[in-house]
Amino acid sequence: YVGRNDDQVKIRGFRIELGEIESTLAQHDAVRSCVVVAREDRPGDKRLVAYLVPEDGHTAGDLRTELARHAGRTLPDYMVPSAFVTLDGLPLTANGKLDRRALPAPGIDAYAQRGYVAPSTATERALAAVWAELLGFDETRIGAEDNFFQLGGHSLLITVLVARLKERGFDVPVRSVFSSPTLARLAAEIDGGATGPAYEAPPNLIPAGCERITPAMLPLIDLDQDRIDAVVATVPGGAPNVQDVYPLASAQEGILFHHLLDPDSDPYLVSILLAADDETVCARFTEALQALIDRHDVLRSAVLTKDLPEPVQVVHRTARLVVERTRLDRDRDAEEQARALLARPRRMKVDEAPLLKLLIAEAPDSERRYLLLSAHHLIEDASTLRLVLEELAVHLAGRTELLAPAPPYRDFVGQTLHQTATDDAETYFRAALGDVTESTTPFGLTNVRGDGHAYPHLRRALPAGLTGELRAQAQRLGVSPACLFHAAWACVAAAASGSDDVVFGTVLSGRLQGVPAVERMLGNFINTLPLRVRLAGKTVQELVREVDGGLRGLIAREQSPLSLAQRCSGLEGDTPLFSSVINFRHFEPRHGQDAPSLEEAGIHWLAETDAINYPLTVSLDDFGGELSLDLRVDDAVACEAVADYVETALTGIVTALAADEGASTPALGVAVLPEAERRRVLVEWNERPAAVAGGGRCVHEWFE
Template sequence: ARGYLGLAGQQAERFIDSPFVRGERLYRSGDLVRQRADGSLQFLGRNDHQVKLRGLRIEPGEIEACLSRVDGVREALVLVHEHPHSGQRLVAYHTGQDHAAQYLRERLLEQLPEYMVPALFIRLDGMPLTPNGKVDRKALPAPEAPVRQYQAPQGPIETALAAIWADLLGVGPVGRDDNFFELGGHSLLAVRLVERMRQQALAADVRVLFSQPTLAALAASVGGRAAVEVPANRIPAGCTLITPDMLPLADLNQDAIDTLLRQIPGGVANIQDIYGLAPLQQGILYHHLASEGADPYVVQARFAFAGQAELDAFVAALNQVIARHDILRTSLHWQGLDEAVQVVWREAPLLLSPALETPRLDLGQAPLLRLSSQRQDGRLEATLLLHHILVDHTAVEQLMLEVGALLQGPAELPASIPYRNYVAQARLGADPQADEALFRELLGDIDEPTEAFGLREAMAEAHSVGESRWPLEPALVARLRGQARALG
């Protein structure tokens, strides 16, 4: 082909000058490949099929490649389908041997993080094709959960879990052999499930849900791990002095505490709590400090308002939500400390800021939200910046739901759960020695230097971009990337 007749724009986009041979052209096919050290090309999937699912970018082609490597699987195709209750989920179609869905799920969990493992596996005798031989995606059968003979839950634990599943997934009745993911569950709902279980004093290992996702299997794991006791906040209102014994979730001496007090407007009177960072926050803080210019973890949301009165009402509602949730009144501090901590302010109102030139937030100033407004095309527009170190995809949705409810008038919102509960679960329920032992087993034989960067940073970089900026062997980069993905 020489081009697209009468479609100059599409031709310029697809037919490009070759960077390899002067005077020649290349065609952008949409295939993603990676060139290996020996010059060969490895097919990675399609760039037009990339999806963003619950805030995570996913290459279905990568999942298809892993599924195709399972013995007995001939062809594989992964699509996103909308579940009527729980939203979007991954569905895998495959041909070849009639493997059980749980077998395929276990094989993929050996290669992929759980959020990339499809919820449903549908076997076909053959892929439907278009007249030109490509897979006809529109002709694929609609995904439906396998029909199982109903087995009533047994005992109080299974009965309680069945009720929680029915409410979360919008289904019922739930039997003891039903599969959480086949009923519409996904990773975010798994987190909500664990929290709902905790509210009923049911402690379970969520990893069981991904490896053995039936109601009976999850119920059997209840009680298999000791529940973490969350220590009470020992800083009372009106406190005039904070001492180390008042901080059960932080390891600070008196000098460090006094240094923190001088950084918070209002001093000790404005400090509600101090505790350490959860592991995921530690990783995000590292990338925040390592980045220059725009922060990779700043999230933007944009709004349009009819006038200043509507914008003022929005700010007022947002401040009510900030006052409800301690995580939205939190700042982070690490300068001069042995370990970074986060400080919950008693009051941290959001104020309108001038136009923001760069999406970067000062982590030491609460709230970690910034709102700016400007007139644009005759209407009032506002940009809200939030930092991912404090809010995730689900939290942003909840924030917007609560703001919307308050804008409708007085609203009775559910009690807020202190973020310190999660920090306690993440820190006190962790086993640092076991984590270190795991990494030493996986990566302990690697002795290639990474100059100024440590192994952890090299692994994170290899996982995020697929190649290294440092002189690492390609095989080592591939191994680091695979280990990082396997560890989530």
């Protein structure tokens, strides 16, 4: 398509020709004229909106779904408008040109797929107000039968939704949002008393300048005076430099176990490689990083284990970043040398704060500086890394007035301790896993105590058509695309382990329990828990329902220790439940175009390395438009092959759902082998041997 340069827009990293979308929509018989614009009615949420004048006899309700399908047949998913607004005529200026400023903001009717039913109770109206705030709609148009997910809600927004409801006095479990996604059903659950009183972490009782910390000052942990004194002795500056002491969250305990197993080959170190334009930019970046450490308690935390009944994390009031420098070889390409630093084995002492390292590599004969920033997973996860980079950009731009107060990580730890002490996790996992007596190890991969950094890595985008169908089927069923991804992996795991009853790990965000301000809190929140899926005798429809129910059950217990789930299974000793882990990750931008960026400050992203201890990890990353597979697999199995299996299974799942909602396709009948490989296995490898002249052979002679 050849169009005007000023008609190009960029949404979630994709450069889009608006005229190409308009041309596609105009080909539909029901469209008389149309225009497509990119609107940002909510900061950080730019959407494509199609304004159209329909031919006589066509109504808005009929057109929305039909036009979305029509556009999806020829355009990639990220170019299909998310809203369709019908007008009697396009607004024009006095000169007869399109008046874009006069195009109205899309109302909820442009998104909703059901008739409007006004909220009728005080709770419904309160929910409508919160939904409207988060989703960018007029609250008078949020109906009682509207579905949070069909209006654009997703897991990133759920953390904010639960926190906002808590501020209004509604302590709503995340599982309720999933199980009751319509406004009326969620309100009924709240009014029915299904929610309990909100938990609040006890306050930090250590006063500034304290010369001796006593047990009464540490409400989140039970330590006697001698052990407190031993903890304080490890902190530079002693007691006046101790801000807090509390236990580890469940997910941190598992990460610490693998660190202690082999500190010199720690799988839970993540590193990112950046480039600074010059020494001045490099110095400003270092100052900004120190400012982050000063603001966030988790970045000043150390983890101690020696002579203690349980590991503790101690928050220092001040902690200085240690910066190392190296000079790159003049005779080799500087960037290649810098990228090689990512692969260099590195270790980090976890009993010293901060659990961050910065290595600055100077390029000879150049002002450019390469920045290798390493962090331990004890204090970070993918969402935290995104927040760190966003805040660094704000500091570099001198816009610190944009930053809200930093919420303390201790609030999350307190919530986790409370939840694990009061929930039914042990009963739940015994019921789910008690009769599991065999590990699920796809492709025979069994080493769950390795270092994933050493495994081959592959990133590959899903085809645009498959992405569109995956989103469409998920929306129609009222589930997340993550649910269909888990169902597809269950099919792959079953085929690759020779079992119709499989268990695999799923990574949970950990931020879904309504802790105030958790959406902007730094720290480690993610947790890996086992999902069991039985495929025998089930249709694809039943498989999706089982996976959806299993994920809801895990989300409600997302901070339960993996060790607890392991103990509740029927496996002996330390035999692992599973050796494969999958993860659905959101990477959509959270701020508007005016938010500062690292690029503007002279800092450029180059690469990242991240891994865990399992031999087979598969992530499906949602970038808003594109869905992309990210794999790390033990080199006994090709990454490309595993990606092919996942893509084939996803295709089989959505094809079955599109045909008859998956009601007739057996779950074990979903194809996993791509067609070329299936042909090779069934035909090429099984050709009958040619007849041999001179008579037959005995069986052993054929083998010879």
